[in-house]
Amino acid sequence: xxxxxxxxxxxxxxxxxxxxxxxxxxxxxxxxxxxxxxxxxxxxxxxxxxxxxxxxxxxxxxxxxxxxxxxxxxxxxxxxxxxxxxxxxxxxxxxxxxxxxxxxxxxxxxxxxxxxxxxxxxxxxxxxxxxxxxxxxxxxxxxxxxxxxxxxxxxxxxxxxxxxxxxxxxxxxxxxxxxxxxxxxxxxxxxxxxxxxxxxxxxxxxxxxxxxxxxxxxxxxxxxxxxxxxxxxxxxxxxxxxxxxxxxxxxxxxxxxxxxxxxxxxxxxxxxxxxxxxxxxxxxxxxxxxxxxxxxxxxxxxxxxxxxxxx
Amino acid sequence: xxxxxxxxxxxxxxxxxxxxxxxxxxxxxxxxxxxxxxxxxxxxxxxxxxxxxxxxxxxxxxxxxxxxxxxxxxxxxxxxxxxxxxxxxxxxxxxxxxxxxxxxxxxxxxxxxxxxxxxxxxxxxxxxxxxxxxxxxxxxxxxxxxxxxxxxxxxxxxxxxxxxxxxxxxxxxxxxxxxxxxxxxxxxxxxxxxxxxxxxxxxxxxxxxxxxxxxxxxxxxxxxxxxxxxxxxxxxxxxxxxxxxxxxxxxxxxxxxxxxxxxxxxxxxxxxxxxxxxxxxxxxxxxxxxxxxxxxxxxxxxxxxxxxxxxxxxxxxxxxxxxxxxxxxxxxxxxxxxxxxxxxxxxxxxxxxxxxxxxxxxxxxxxxxxxxxxxxxxxxxxxxxxxxxxxxxxxxxxxxxxxxxxxxxxxxxxxxxxxxxxx
Numbered sequence: 001x002x003x004x005x006x007x008x009x010x011x012x013x014x015x016x017x018x019x020x021x022x023x024x025x026x027x028x029x030x031x032x033x034x035x036x037x038x039x040x041x042x043x044x045x046x047x048x049x050x051x052x053x054x055x056x057x058x059x060x061x062x063x064x065x066x067x068x069x070x071x072x073x074x075x076x077x078x079x080x081x082x083x084x085x086x087x088x089x090x091x092x093x094x095x096x097x098x099x100x101x102x103x104x105x106x107x108x109x110x111x112x113x114x115x116x117x118x119x120x121x122x123x124x125x126x127x128x129x130x131x132x133x134x135x136x137x138x139x140x141x142x143x144x145x146x147x148x149x150x151x152x153x154x155x156x157x158x159x160x161x162x163x164x165x166x167x168x169x170x171x172x173x174x175x176x177x178x179x180x181x182x183x184x185x186x187x188x189x190x191x192x193x194x195x196x197x198x199x200x201x202x203x204x205x206x207x208x209x210x211x212x213x214x215x216x217x218x219x220x221x222x223x224x225x226x227x228x229x230x231x232x233x234x235x236x237x238x239x240x241x242x243x244x245x246x247x248x249x250x251x252x253x254x255x256x257x258x259x260x261x262x263x264x265x266x267x268x269x270x271x272x273x274x275x276x277x278x279x280x281x282x283x284x285x286x287x288x289x290x291x292x293x294x295x296x297x298x299x300x301x302x303x304x305x306x307x308x309x310x311x
Numbered sequence: 312x313x314x315x316x317x318x319x320x321x322x323x324x325x326x327x328x329x330x331x332x333x334x335x336x337x338x339x340x341x342x343x344x345x346x347x348x349x350x351x352x353x354x355x356x357x358x359x360x361x362x363x364x365x366x367x368x369x370x371x372x373x374x375x376x377x378x379x380x381x382x383x384x385x386x387x388x389x390x391x392x393x394x395x396x397x398x399x400x401x402x403x404x405x406x407x408x409x410x411x412x413x414x415x416x417x418x419x420x421x422x423x424x425x426x427x428x429x430x431x432x433x434x435x436x437x438x439x440x441x442x443x444x445x446x447x448x449x450x451x452x453x454x455x456x457x458x459x460x461x462x463x464x465x466x467x468x469x470x471x472x473x474x475x476x477x478x479x480x481x482x483x484x485x486x487x488x489x490x491x492x493x494x495x496x497x498x499x500x501x502x503x504x505x506x507x508x509x510x511x512x513x514x515x516x517x518x519x520x521x522x523x524x525x526x527x528x529x530x531x532x533x534x535x536x537x538x539x540x541x542x543x544x545x546x547x548x549x550x551x552x553x554x555x556x557x558x559x560x561x562x563x564x565x566x567x568x569x570x571x572x573x574x575x576x577x578x579x580x581x582x583x584x585x586x587x588x589x590x591x592x593x594x595x596x597x598x599x600x601x602x603x604x605x606x607x608x609x610x611x612x613x614x615x616x617x618x619x620x621x622x623x624x625x626x627x628x629x630x631x632x633x634x635x636x637x638x639x640x641x642x643x644x645x646x647x648x649x650x651x652x653x654x655x656x657x658x659x660x661x662x663x664x665x666x667x668x669x670x671x672x673x674x675x676x677x678x679x680x681x682x683x684x685x686x687x688x689x690x691x692x693x694x695x696x697x698x699x700x701x702x703x704x705x706x707x708x709x710x711x712x713x714x715x716x717x718x719x720x721x722x723x724x725x726x727x728x729x730x731x732x733x734x
Contacts, residue, residue: 090624112626113510114580121579133628135510170510196507 008120008127009299011136012174017181024146026298027291033070034293043301044073050098053109053130054080059265059289060130060140064107067296073104091115092122099123105303108132126303134168140264141174143295145182147288148219151260156183159256161213163245164223164272167194167234171264172223176202189213190223190245193234210245217255221262222247222272238271248274252282260284313337314728315349319357319689323364323679324661331359336685339727344681355723355730357689363660364679365397365428365686365726367667369487369564370462370540370612371637373399373430376417377406382617382706384421387637388428390615390705392732394637395721397686398429398667398676402462403440410435410446412454419455427731428724429686431457431671436475436486442467445475448482457671460487462540463587465522467493473529480535485562485670487538490522490547491588499627501574501589509577511627514589516544523547527554527561538670539563541614543588545598552607562670564612567643568634568711570599576711582623582630583711586616600653603662610666613640617707635705639698641690642717650718656692685728694720 006014015023033041049068051061061077068075080094098106105126108116113133120127131137149155160179166172166188176199179186186204188195195206207213214220229235252259261273261282269275277283318331321344333347373387382390384401391399401418403409409418415432422430434451438444440461448459459479465488466472479486495518500506502513523539527550530537542548542563554561568586573593576584584590602608616633623630644663648654654662668677675684700713724732 090621091626092624110626112628114627117580118626133510134512173508173510197502197513198504199507201504202508 007303008116009138009303010116010120010127010129012138012141012177020142020145020178020182023142023295023298023302024149026302027142027146027294030297030301031291031294033297034290039070040072041070042072044068044071044304047073047105047304048103049073049075049105049107049300050103051075051077051107051130052080052095052098053077055109055111055131057109057131059292060109063289063292064130064296066293067300070293071297071300073300091118095119095123099125105300128299128303131170133170135170135173137170137174139292139296139299140171141178142299143288143292144175144221144262144264145178146291146295147262147284148260150291151284152218152258155179158184158218159187159216160184160219160221161187161189161217162221162223163189163210163213163247165194165225165229166190166199166223167196168226168229169223175221176204180204187213187217191235191241194229210247210251211254214247214252215254217259219260219262220247220252220255224264224266224268225272242271246270246272246274247277249276249280252277258282262288265289313342313349313352314355314685315347315352316355316357316362316687316689318359319362320359321679322361322656322660324657324665324677326657331357334362334679334687336728339685339729341679341681341683341685344679360722361656361690361692362679363395363688363690364664364677364683365688365724366395366641366663367398367671367673367677368396368613368615368637368640369400369458369610369667369670370566371399371401371615372404372617372633373401374617375405375421376414380619384418384430385425386704386706387615388422388425388430390635390637392427392724392726393704393721394639395641395688395690395724396428396637397688397724397726398431398673399637400431400433400458400671403433403435403460404463408435408439409433409456410438410440410451412450415451415454415456428726431455433458433460433462433487435459436461436466437471440464442471445471445478448478448484452482452484456484458485458487458538460489460540462487462489464493465489465491469525469529472526473533476529476533476535476537480533485536485538487540488522488526489540490519490526490542492518492521495521498589499585500577501591503574503592505574505577511577516546516591516595519544519588520546520550523550527551527559530554530561531557531559536560536562541566541569541588541612542599542608543569543591543595545595548598548602548607552602555607562609563607564610565599565603565608566612566614567636567640567647570596570603571643571647572711580627581711582625582627583634583709585627585630585632586614586634587632600648603648604653604658609662610670611640611644611662612667613637615705617705618709619707620709623709633709635703635707635710637705638703639710639712639717641719641721642696642698643712645692645719646717685725687725688721689723691720691722694718696720
């Protein structure tokens with residue numbers, strides 16, 4: 001077991017290479033639990049995990065809830081309005097109310113970047129970031145890394161291309177950090193309006209040509225394109241986006257033969273990814289979902305092992 | 312009765328007196344400087360501390376009327392006096408907006424009731440700060456406004472801004488532009504590496520420079536003056552420098568937070584670091600310091616922007632912009648500019664008192680000389696002090712500088728010859 005030194009998981013860049021590898025090792029063990037007839041271990045019996053979600057999320061919330069339940073923790077769901085202003089209650093007030101009920105861990109999803117940090121600074125229970133704004137989604141990156149590692153045996157030296165709306169993607173930001181840290185060659189591809197400034201400083205290549213991104217790729221990770229981006233004038237049309245950046249079997253032909261096609265879900269079939277590919281032999285999209293539970297079990301388990309706060 | 316300040320080192324924009332001087336004050340005016348024996352006068356021993364002309368802030372928010380939970384004219388005045396300010400220009404983005412004589416009169420009446428220091432309202436350029444129709448500038452001037460600004464937003468329409476500049480010239484009121492192209496500025500922090508890292512929507516420097524460039528062109532064409540509020544970016548400074556070289560009548564200010572902090576300060580998601588214009592890059596900070604040194608930036612203003620705790624204790628996206636600044640302006644400026652040898656104490660006095668007085672056309676303020684107003688502060692130049700939350704006089708405490716060590720301690724503030732603050 002690795003020496004997990006944090007009480008919170010706020011963003012992937014708080015973790016070292018060894019930390020990330022430790023989560024993956026632990027997740028391997030927990031993946032087996034989910035294949036048993038009785039899918040439960042007593043590790044977190046008597047602990048309470050609260051899911052505090054301000055954004056609709058089916059899979060992440062379900063995944064965390066299952067992970068906690070399979071570790072025998074009690075779980076409860078709190079849905080908060082997107083802005084705590086609406087109720088005239090500050091974010092902290094609300095969080096402190098939850099804290100006052102003696103919960104042990106808060107899993108938070110919020111549309112505003114930095115909310116997990118703010119909560120972790122002010123609250124005693126541990127905080128796990130389940131996605132904050134465009135900033136960070138550490139467990140998604142961990143499960144993506146776990147999936148790649150499981151399928152291809154290693155991360156080092158792989159060409160991983162992330163395609164789509166990088167600017168608004170917390171999945172991309174966390175994956176960039178984790179994959180670069182583990183030695184992958186990361187290429188970002190998307191329309192120029194959806195590439196964030198100075199992203200190259202994080203050790204990635206940027207291209208506007210999908211062929212370049214796909215060529216010799218070991219992994220192609222497609223991101224969900226929000227239709228609002230067209231209304232916000234980032235894009236001329238969805239039609240042109242599909243033509244230039246939508247991944248199809250034809251466009252994938254210059255990738256490595258065993259290329260993994262990934263997507264954090266939910267997939268816009270026919271936009272960023274063709275249905276044929278989403279269901280095809282290279283797709284590991286549903287395995288990502290399966291692994292998500294194991295990775296979140298690992299994270300919960302490791303965080304409960306240590307109480308002291310990171311800051 | 313007269314007042315005699317004994318043995319003060321006088322710091323003016325022109326230099327520092329070699330020997331300690333005595334300053335005799337009668338009826339709120341400096342009447343004599345030198346070696347003075349005046350047995351009947353009330354004596355203030357300066358003990359060779361620095362005597363500066365009272366600081367003048369071109370840019371602060373007093374929030375009254377309308378948002379008295381953040382600040383009132385009274386609490387703002389006390390914060391200003393503690394910070395060494397004897398004259399402050401308050402911004403018109405109150406509720407209702409300062410766009411007519413009645414509001415101006417109300418503010419001046421309350422300021423007079425509180426007394427202590429001089430409060431000068433600025434009026435809105437456009438009615439309701441809506442950017443649609445010019446406010447009655449002549450009426451505002453007559454009521455007591457000393458400047459015009461739509462602070463918080465720019466006049467987006469160039470034709471309207473042209474008319475505003477022409478009309479303000481006739482009204483003989485400085486026009487102070489908050490430079491922000493609203494179509495491109497919808498963000499939370501400076502756009503760049505850190506906004507990418509933090510996943511916060513960026514505000515690029517072009518949101519500022521596009522308006523700076525436009526207004527310089529307007530001022531050139533119309534042969535009028537323009538003053539730029541809280542300049543935050545290197546590129547704006549380059550444009551201003553070039554404009555000044557071409558003889559265009561530009562003045563501009565910088566705020567202490569823009570030369571004391573970089574965008575990196577946002578990393579902890581402390582909403583007190585959310586300001587508009589945003590904290591910028593290292594290169595921008597350096598450019599501001601150099602521009603204060605070479606005169607491209609004329610003065611230092613606070614952009615004191617109080618917000619209640621519950622308003623700032625929100626998600627970064629939802630929190631309002633601004634931080635308080637009246638009580639930290641001198642301490643930060645000494646630490647960041649004088650101590651690091653960018654400027655001298657005399658230049659600092661110019662930036663914080665003489666230049667603002669010139670911009671406002673105040674003949675009797677901003678200098679220490681016989682015949683000038685006895686608006687003075689006594690400063691221990693070498694004393695370091697910690698800015699502590701408990702000591703904040705402003706009604707709001709939204710400052711990212713709490714707990715920091717500042718330099719230059721204000722021992723006494725005098726306005727109209729009367730002591731209005733004493734440490």
